[in-house]
Amino acid sequence: MTDKNTLSFFESVKSIRLSELWTDIKEAIAGSDRDFTSDRIGKALLILSIPMVLEMIMESIFAVVDIFFVSKLGADAVATVGITESCMTLVYAIGMGLSTATTAMVARRIGEKNPGKAGIVAFQAIISGFLVSVVISVFGVIYAKEFLLLMGASEEMAEAGYMFPAIMFGGNAVIMLLFIINAIFRSSGDAAVSMRVLILANLINIILDPLLIFGIGPFPELGLKGAAVATTTGRGLAVCYQFYLLFKGHKRIRLELHHLQIRLKVMIQLFRLSAGGILQYIVATSSWIALYRIISTLGSEVMAGYTISIRIIVFVLLPSWGLSNAASTLVGQNLGANQPERAERTVWITAYANMFLLGLVGVILVMFPEFFIRLFIDDPLVIRNGAISLRIISIGFLSYAMGMVMTQAFNGSGDTVTPTRINLFCFWLFEIPLAYLLAIVFDMKIYGISIAIVAAETALTLTAWYLFRKGKWKTVKV
Numbered sequence: 001m002t003d004k005n006t007l008s009f010f011e012s013v014k015s016i017r018l019s020e021l022w023t024d025i026k027e028a029i030a031g032s033d034r035d036f037t038s039d040r041i042g043k044a045l046l047i048l049s050i051p052m053v054l055e056m057i058m059e060s061i062f063a064v065v066d067i068f069f070v071s072k073l074g075a076d077a078v079a080t081v082g083i084t085e086s087c088m089t090l091v092y093a094i095g096m097g098l099s100t101a102t103t104a105m106v107a108r109r110i111g112e113k114n115p116g117k118a119g120i121v122a123f124q125a126i127i128s129g130f131l132v133s134v135v136i137s138v139f140g141v142i143y144a145k146e147f148l149l150l151m152g153a154s155e156e157m158a159e160a161g162y163m164f165p166a167i168m169f170g171g172n173a174v175i176m177l178l179f180i181i182n183a184i185f186r187s188s189g190d191a192a193v194s195m196r197v198l199i200l201a202n203l204i205n206i207i208l209d210p211l212l213i214f215g216i217g218p219f220p221e222l223g224l225k226g227a228a229v230a231t232t233t234g235r236g237l238a239v240c241y242q243f244y245l246l247f248k249g250h251k252r253i254r255l256e257l258h259h260l261q262i263r264l265k266v267m268i269q270l271f272r273l274s275a276g277g278i279l280q281y282i283v284a285t286s287s288w289i290a291l292y293r294i295i296s297t298l299g300s301e302v303m304a305g306y307t308i309s310i311r312i313i314v315f316v317l318l319p320s321w322g323l324s325n326a327a328s329t330l331v332g333q334n335l336g337a338n339q340p341e342r343a344e345r346t347v348w349i350t351a352y353a354n355m356f357l358l359g360l361v362g363v364i365l366v367m368f369p370e371f372f373i374r375l376f377i378d379d380p381l382v383i384r385n386g387a388i389s390l391r392i393i394s395i396g397f398l399s400y401a402m403g404m405v406m407t408q409a410f411n412g413s414g415d416t417v418t419p420t421r422i423n424l425f426c427f428w429l430f431e432i433p434l435a436y437l438l439a440i441v442f443d444m445k446i447y448g449i450s451i452a453i454v455a456a457e458t459a460l461t462l463t464a465w466y467l468f469r470k471g472k473w474k475t476v477k478v
Contacts, residue, residue, distance in 0.1 A: 024043060024046055024047055025046075025050060027047055028046065028047040028048070028049075028050035028051055028191075028192065029050065029051060029054075029192060029195070030192060031190060031192035031193065032047050032189070032192070033252070034047065034189070036048065036189055036329075036330055036333055037111055037333050037334050037336075037337040037339060037342070041330075041342070041345060041346050041349055042349065044330060044346075045323070045326055045327070045330065045346065045349065045350055045353070048189070048191050048326040048329060048330065049191075049322050049323045049325075049326035050191075050322075051191040051192040051194065051195035052186065052191050052194070052195070052321075052322035052323075052325045052326050053318065053319045053321075053322030053323070054195045054199075054322070055182070055186075055191070055194050055195045055198050055322065056318040056319070056321050056322050056325075057318055058195065058198035058199055058201075058202050059198060060314075060315065060318060061202050062201075062202065062205060062231065065202070065205060065206055065209060066081065066205075066209065066227050066230075066231060067081060069209045069210055069213050069227060070213070070224060070227050072213075072214075073213070073223060073224055076154075076156075076157045076160065076161065077161065077223070077224045079153070079157065080148065080153065080157060080161035080164050080165075080224060081164065081224075081227070083148060083151045083152070083153060083165075084148075084164055084165040084168055084169075087147070087151070087165075088168060088169075088172075088175075089285050090136075090282075091133075091136060091169075091172045091175055091176065092175070092179075092281070093278050093281040093282045093285065094132055094136075094176070094274075094278055095129065095175055095176045095178075095179035095180065096179060096277060096278075096281050097274040097275070097276075097277030097278030097279075097280070097281060097416075098125060098128060098129050098132075098176070098179070098180050098183075098270070098274045098277070098278075099179045099180055099182070099183035099277075100183075100273070100274065100276075100277035100280075100411045100416055101125070101270050101271075101272075101273035101274035101277055101414075101416065102121065102122070102125040102180055102183045102184060102187065102270065102274075103183045103186065103187040103328055103329065103332060103411070103412060104187075104273060104328075104332050104411065104412055104413065104414040104416075104478050105121045105125075105266075105269070105270065105273070105332075105414070105478050106118045106121050106122060106125075106183070106184055106187040106188055106253065106332075107187040107188070107328075107329050107331075107332025107333045107336065107412060108332050108333070108335060108336035108414070108478050109121060109336060110187070110188050110189065110252060110253070110332075110333055110336060111332060111333035111334060111335060111336020111337040111339075112336040112337065113337075115188075115252060115253055115254070116259075118188060118253050119253055119254065119255050119256060119259040120259050120263055120266060121266055121270070122181075122184045122246070122253060122255060122259070123255060123259045123260055123261075124262070124263055124266045124267045124270055125180050125183075125184065125270055126177065126180060126181065127262065127267070128267055128270055128271065128274075129173075129176040129177055129179075129180045130173055130176070130177065132176065133172050133173035133175075133176040133177075134173070136169060136172050137169060137170045137171070137172060137173065139169075140165065140166065140168075140169020140170055140172065141166050141169065141170040144162045144163070144165045144166035144169065145158050145159070145162035147165055148161065148162055148165060160224075161224050163224070163225040163228070164224050164225060164227065164228045167225065167228035167229060167232055168228050168231070168232070171228075171232035171235075171236070174232055174235040174236045174238075174239050175235060177239045177242070178197070178198075178201070178235050178238060178239055178242070181197075181239065181242040181243075181246065182194035182197060182198070182242070184246075184253060185197075185242075185245075185251065185253070186325065186329060187328075187329050187332060187333075188251070188252040188253040189252050189329065189333070190251045190252050190253070191326070191329070193245060193249075193251060197238045197241060197242055198238065200234075200237070200238050200241055201234040201235050201237070201238035202234065203234075204230075204233060204234035204237055204238070205230050205231050205233075205234035205235075208226075208229070208230035208233055208234065209226070209227060209230045209231075211226075211230075212226030212227070212229050212230050213226040213227055213230070214226075269478070273414060273416050273478065274416070275416075276415075276416030276417045276419070276420045277411065277416045277420075279420045279424075280411075280416060280419050280420040280423055283420065283423040283424050283427060283428065284423050284427060287423075287427035287428055287431060287432060290428075290432050291431075291432070291435055291449065291453075294432075294435055294436055294439055294440065294449065295439075295446075295449060297440065298439065298445050298446065301379065301381035301382050301385055302385045302445060302446050304377065304379070304382045304385075304386070305373065305381075305382045305383070305384070305385030305386030305387075305388070305389060305446065306385065306386065306389050306446060306449065308373055308376045308377065308382070308386045309369075309373065309386045309387075309389040309390040309393065310389075311376075312365070312372050312373075312390060313365075313390070313393055313394070316358075316361050316365070317358075317400070317404075319357065320354050320357070320358050320400070320401055320404060321404065323350055323353065323354050323357075323405065324350070324354065324404045324405045324407070324408040325408060326350065327346060327347055327350040327351075327405050327408055327409055327412065328408040328409065328411050328412030329412060330343065330346045330350075330412070331343045331346060331347060331408075331409050331412035331413050332412040332413065332414070334346060335413055335474065335476075340471075340474040343409075343413075343474070344471075344474070347405060347406070347409040347468070350405050351401065351402045351405040351406065354401040354402065354404070354405050355398050355401040355402055357401075358397045358398065358400065358401040359397055359398050359401065361394075361397065362394045362395065362396075362397030362398065365390055365391070365394035365397075366391050366394045366395060369386070369387035369388075369390040369391040369394070370383055370387045372390065373386035373387050373390065385446045388446050388447060388450065389446050389449070389450045392447065392450035392451060392453075392454060393450050393453055393454060395454060396453070396454035396457050396458060399454070399457050399458045399460075399461045400457050400461070402461050402464075402465065403457060403460045403461035403464055406461065406464035406465060406468050407419045407422070407460075407464055409468060409473065410464070410467075410468070410473055413473040413474070413476050413478075414476040414477070414478035415472075415473045415476045418464075418467055418473070419464070422460055422463050422464055422467075423460070425459075425463070426456045426457075426459045426460040426463065427456060427460075430455070430456050430459055431452050431453065431455070431456030434451075434452040434455060434456070435448060435449050435452035435453075438451055438452055439452070
């Protein structure tokens with residue numbers, strides 16, 4: 001981080017006049033047709049990041065709403081949802097990997113002022129996601145019951161609940177397409193469209209969940225199956241809305257008839273880029289599963305406290321992910337416009353802004369962790385362990401803030417391999433062994449787990465910072 005980059009950040013802050021802020025917020029939510037490769041970086045970042053932050057929040061609401069209503073059906077129903085969601089992370093990883101590749105390629109074409117080629121990339125991404133989802137659907141529907149049994153469900157639970165994974169896996173195409181098409185809009189600069197699509201999906205899900213689960217009014221009482229139908233329907237109708245906007249809307253990117261043909265060269269490039277993105281997300285998510293396995297040996301109070309603290313942390317990180325996604329789009333567009341130095345300045349400004357915002361949140365969580373844990377539970381032992389975990393992990397917020405921006409900057413440039421290698425080293429070769437050593441061997445329990453997380457994220461940030469400064473990402477061809 002140089003003095004020049006620090007100066008760029010403060011100049012961007014000063015350039016945002018309070019009198020213009022409300023106008024910019026309204027423009028961000030309504031949608032903007034600005035050229036983000038020539039506008040002030042601070043303004044471009046603000047207008048892109050606001051809808052992306054709201055989009056991240058909308059995505060998290062799906063899981064919260066489903067588990068809220070399903071919990072009324074009993075422990076077996078909740079367990080079935082938990083088992084299914086744990087394995088749906090594979091679908092999410094593939095969807096996010098394809099979305100990462102789509103973002104890099106579409107943003108680059110938009111930066112080159114070539115929306116026609118962006119449309120070609122968009123269609124190849126949609127077809128790629130659909131083809132992958134068909135394979136998952138076939139196996140997911142046929143082996144739904146066996147899947148639950150394999151994951152530890154009882155015979156009774158599998159018999160009663162197998163339709164939930166069957167519907168979720170069978171309808172995984174709507175998840176895949178929702179991710180990919182939102183990435184198309186987001187990377188083209190139409191982030192507000194992605195936000196509105198997820199608002200629509202959530203509203204439909206919130207309405208249909210209780211109606212179909214409990215059979216309210218004329219609706220059939222489907223129980224657990226109703227939750228899967230509601231979620232899939234909400235996402236499915238949102239995908240229909242996406243296609244309408246792609247073909248009939250007046251956005252930066254629009255699909256025409258001549259785009260609707262298979263371009264193997266483009267599709268192969270998409271799969272090549274997405275392979276790194278998929279591995280990147282699988283490595284990160286699977287490391288959390290390994291941490292949970294270590295924590296499970298420390299007792300239920302430790303496990304519960306850690307789980308609650310992580311839920312709080314994930315929620316407060318959502319705005320930071322929105323900022324990071326905005327940086328990814330701006331990097332891709334500016335590289336496409338042959339402005340690598342502007343792309344670099346964008347990343348530094350975003351990183352400083354993210355550190356400032358997340359740092360403020362971190363101070364609050366470090367000072368008052370017990371208050372936030374008590375919002376979820378009254379058990380003193382759980383509160384104590386949760387507060388320890390929340391306080392220690394929050395100390396690393398400044399590091400997380402810069403690390404996630406740097407990672408998304410690599411992804412936005414089309415370099416999905418570097419973040420994958422960083423994740424593999426920092427999470428699997430460093431974090432997991434360190435967590436076991438501190439928590440189990442040195443008997444530091446929740447202290448050891450939390451310190452290992454902060455250490456691993458700090459190592460990730462320092463490694464990403466070093467590689468980003470080297471600048472090889474500026475020369476990636478996509």
